Amino acid sequence: MRDHPLGQLTLARMREFYREPEAIFWVFGFPIVLAFALGIAFRNRGPGELRVGVAPGPGDSSIAAVLDHSPALAARVLDPAEARAALRAGRIALLVAPGEPVVYRYDSTRTESRLARLEVDEVLQRARGRTDPAAVRDERVTEPGSRYIDFLIPGLLGMNLMGSGLWGVGFAVVQARSKKLLKRLMATPMRRSDYLLSFILSRLVFLVVEIAALVGFGWVMFRVGIRGSVTALALVTVLGALSFAGLGMLVASRARTVEAVSGLMNLVMLPMWILSGTFFSYARFPDAMQPFVRALPLTALNDSLRAVMIDGVSLAALGVPLAIVAAWGLASFSVALRIFRWR
Amino acid sequence: MLGIRCAGLVKRYGDVVAVAGLDLAVELGECFGLLGPNGAGKTTTIEILEGLTSPDAGEVEVLGVPWADREGAGGRALQERLGIQLQETQLADKLTVEETVRLFASLYRRSHSVDEVLRLVDLEDKRRSWVSKLSGGQKQRLSVACALVSQPELLFLDEPTTGLDPHSRRELWEVIGRFRKAGGTVLLTTHYMEEAERLCDRVAIMDHGRVIALGSPPSLVATLGAEHVVEFALADGAAAGLFTADLAALPGVRAVRTGPERTALTVTEVHRTVPALLALLERRGAALSLLTTHHATLEDVFVSLTGRQLRDA
Numbered sequence: 001m002r003d004h005p006l007g008q009l010t011l012a013r014m015r016e017f018y019r020e021p022e023a024i025f026w027v028f029g030f031p032i033v034l035a036f037a038l039g040i041a042f043r044n045r046g047p048g049e050l051r052v053g054v055a056p057g058p059g060d061s062s063i064a065a066v067l068d069h070s071p072a073l074a075a076r077v078l079d080p081a082e083a084r085a086a087l088r089a090g091r092i093a094l095l096v097a098p099g100e101p102v103v104y105r106y107d108s109t110r111t112e113s114r115l116a117r118l119e120v121d122e123v124l125q126r127a128r129g130r131t132d133p134a135a136v137r138d139e140r141v142t143e144p145g146s147r148y149i150d151f152l153i154p155g156l157l158g159m160n161l162m163g164s165g166l167w168g169v170g171f172a173v174v175q176a177r178s179k180k181l182l183k184r185l186m187a188t189p190m191r192r193s194d195y196l197l198s199f200i201l202s203r204l205v206f207l208v209v210e211i212a213a214l215v216g217f218g219w220v221m222f223r224v225g226i227r228g229s230v231t232a233l234a235l236v237t238v239l240g241a242l243s244f245a246g247l248g249m250l251v252a253s254r255a256r257t258v259e260a261v262s263g264l265m266n267l268v269m270l271p272m273w274i275l276s277g278t279f280f281s282y283a284r285f286p287d288a289m290q291p292f293v294r295a296l297p298l299t300a301l302n303d304s305l306r307a308v309m310i311d312g313v314s315l316a317a318l319g320v321p322l323a324i325v326a327a328w329g330l331a332s333f334s335v336a337l338r339i340f341r342w343r
Numbered sequence: 344m345l346g347i348r349c350a351g352l353v354k355r356y357g358d359v360v361a362v363a364g365l366d367l368a369v370e371l372g373e374c375f376g377l378l379g380p381n382g383a384g385k386t387t388t389i390e391i392l393e394g395l396t397s398p399d400a401g402e403v404e405v406l407g408v409p410w411a412d413r414e415g416a417g418g419r420a421l422q423e424r425l426g427i428q429l430q431e432t433q434l435a436d437k438l439t440v441e442e443t444v445r446l447f448a449s450l451y452r453r454s455h456s457v458d459e460v461l462r463l464v465d466l467e468d469k470r471r472s473w474v475s476k477l478s479g480g481q482k483q484r485l486s487v488a489c490a491l492v493s494q495p496e497l498l499f500l501d502e503p504t505t506g507l508d509p510h511s512r513r514e515l516w517e518v519i520g521r522f523r524k525a526g527g528t529v530l531l532t533t534h535y536m537e538e539a540e541r542l543c544d545r546v547a548i549m550d551h552g553r554v555i556a557l558g559s560p561p562s563l564v565a566t567l568g569a570e571h572v573v574e575f576a577l578a579d580g581a582a583a584g585l586f587t588a589d590l591a592a593l594p595g596v597r598a599v600r601t602g603p604e605r606t607a608l609t610v611t612e613v614h615r616t617v618p619a620l621l622a623l624l625e626r627r628g629a630a631l632s633l634l635t636t637h638h639a640t641l642e643d644v645f646v647s648l649t650g651r652q653l654r655d656a
Contacts, residue, residue: 008449009449015438016435180431183429
């Protein structure tokens with residue numbers, strides 16, 4: 001029985017990809033390493049114990065003892081030179097100089113120091129007999145999905161879809177062109193549409209693995225769940241993968257050398273790495289930039305992924321960002337088809 | 344029907360005229376060689392015939408299909424009947440021999456099985472090797488396997504043995520020989536004279552985008568009017584051209600060509616010319632630094648037509 005050309009072309013794509021160890025690492029390993037490192041570095045542990053110093057003076061050791069007794073504080077007496085150095089280097093958040101009045105020395109621009117100022121003052125005032133006129137009670141909540149890792153995993157997913165879409169398609173197309181393999185295939189009865197479709201199909205196959213690896217890792221390691229439906233997540237990722245495959249095709253449509261396409265690809269991806277809210281919220285950029293930032297495909301994709309994974313939003317509510325993702329894909333694919341260099 | 348027919352073929356790249364009004368007629372079942380130095384227009388010509396490059400002017404007909412019918416489905420139907428090997432193609436490094444052949448086979452409606460093709464090119468024991476692990480000769484045979492997989496009627500080979508060692512070259516010649524025995528038509532380009540003489544029924548010698556000589560290798564050699572070439576150089580580098588007329592008058596000499604380093608005589612009978620030449624040089628007091636003789640080849644035909652050597656022309 002005769003093999004189907006589309007099947008064989010897709011198989012060839014996949015083989016060429018998975019026989020390239022570097023590609024495997026960058027597509028599957030790298031995002032996981034990144035998620036692991038950032039998840040550990042930015043894990044939510046609250047402010048923890050605040051370190052404060054007490055300068056030598058009347059009653060210094062009793063002040064240190066009182067402060068140290070508070071669960072939020074760690075205090076000890078330091079000699080003046082040591083205290084200055086510790087404060088400058090941030091090893092202590094605040095320095096208490098005993099006397100009348102008691103002096104708090106700290107950098108008011110540091111969040112940690114301001115927290116220490118409140119906590120130290122509270123403890124010292126109470127120790128001197130202050131009472132609270134109003135009765136209060138604390139009620140602590142930990143909102144699921146509010147941790148940094150919950151924010152990060154969907155962003156990495158989006159970034160990965162972009163990277164593997166652009167590299168997976170763009171690099172392979174240009175390599176085939178520069179090695180004259182594309183020209184050789186054009187000398188066969190192969191349909192051009194089969195050739196392009198084989199890239200899309202192999203992307204979709206690897207997509208499943210990519211997504212499963214990263215989402216699975218997020219769940220096992222950090223208990224990052226999917227609040228929305230898995231189907232919605234699948235549809236968003238497929239749309240994202242197709243869109244970036246289209247962009248990859250466009251980037252690769254004319255380039256003759258691998259060097260040229262690598263440069264182009266970085267030019268396309270770099271702004272999105274920074275602007276599209278992968279590692280931090282794009283709300284930090286000035287208002288004037290927001291319309292531009294929101295129009296980027298990765299921004300729209302990241303927003304959609306977060307909406308599904310963190311907020312459990314249904315697809316119907318994601319019309320605008322999904323339309324942006326789809327529009328980028330369609331526009332770049334149709335331009336790519338027009339200007340594609342087939343030999 | 345002819346295998347290939349083209350008339351008045353022209354192709355320009357900017358100001359450079361790569362093919363300047365070429366006429367060709369290749370019979371079915373024939374092995375036809377395009378011979379010429381680099382830049383003669385061989386590759387451009389063969390790529391136009393393959394349908395990869397469009398001509399600027401002239402008529403092209405391959406297996407009876409005119410250029411105008413090669414758009415879309417018509418072009419694909421013709422490609423089904425052609426086997427093509429390009430000069431510069433590098434097949435995917437990370438696919439095995441078998442996977443590569445199977446990929447190419449899948450692109451054609453009718454094809455040999457993988458086993459048949461690998462047997463044709465004698466690569467059966469390499470079927471599970473990655474392309475990157477093959478030697479130059481094996482890669483070239485794989486490239487020809489991809490051309491043969493569709494059971495083509497017409498096979499295009501562009502410099503199939505360039506860069507191969509003599510052994511690999513002979514192996515590839517055998518592959519081509521087998522294809523011809525089965526009735527196939529071949530158009531190949533080469534700048535190896537020996538290859539053309541060995542494989543081709545007829546050759547067209549090309550230079551600057553034109554055919555400057557056409558015929559079977561023996562008939563082209565015969566146009567030199569003599570079968571042997573005697574070449575010599577003088578020890579003190581003195582120009583032998585000073586006595587060209589004397590050389591031409593030696594017994595058996597048909598033509599005299601003086602080059603910067605050597606002088607070449609086209610002769611009918613070496614055993615009569617050489618003693619006379621030695622006697623002449625002795626009379627002039629000129630000492631030899633080199634004296635060689637060989638059977639006249641297509642190379643000599645090219646030199647006599649253009650005044651240049653083929654390799655470095």
